[in-house]
Amino acid sequence: MEAFPLLxxxxxxxxxxxxxxxxxxxxxxxxxxxxxxxVTQPAERxxxxxxxxxxxxxxxxxxxxxxxxxxxxAYPKGSTFHPLDPIELMFVLRYGDLNEVCILMxxxxxxxxxxxxxxxxxxxxxxxxxxxxxxxVATVADKTNRSWWVHCA
Numbered sequence: 001m002e003a004f005p006l007l008x009x010x011x012x013x014x015x016x017x018x019x020x021x022x023x024x025x026x027x028x029x030x031x032x033x034x035x036x037x038x039v040t041q042p043a044e045r046x047x048x049x050x051x052x053x054x055x056x057x058x059x060x061x062x063x064x065x066x067x068x069x070x071x072x073x074a075y076p077k078g079s080t081f082h083p084l085d086p087i088e089l090m091f092v093l094r095y096g097d098l099n100e101v102c103i104l105m106x107x108x109x110x111x112x113x114x115x116x117x118x119x120x121x122x123x124x125x126x127x128x129x130x131x132x133x134x135x136x137v138a139t140v141a142d143k144t145n146r147s148w149w150v151h152c153a
Contacts, residue, residue: 005045006082007038007089038089042079056083056131059138062111066134069106074099083131088124113140 053063070090071079081090091103104115123133 005041007041007085039075039079042081043076047078048080048082053083058083058131058134059141062137062141063130063134065110066107066130066137069110070103073102073106081130083129085130087128087130087133090130091123107137111137111141113137 053060067081070081071077074091091100104120107113108115122128128136
């Protein structure tokens, strides 16, 4: 089976001179450029085959639901994710725009979770992977008597 590149931070442009960095529109433009480079990665690498996912035990229904939410708010239609993609990059947590808020709110609403700022911080610091996040959601679903998600895969 051929390996797929994981989502990664886009290459930073070379350092701008001091006075250029102070221009607000330039900083915003650089942020947009970096975010665009991130969200086009899944399309550039192509679809991740189901065989890759079959190597990991996981509730497929939760995976598909989280993928749909993330794609709806931040990625082009047809994007697929690898089990080892960092969740912080999937959720676009690093760029500070409304995509991340919408993604987190929809996950909370559609999956019946509560994600506070501390949990989101831990997802970033611990470099949580997509498969680990899915398993975490499944565990919470089981503990809150919502285990039907796990069994409808």
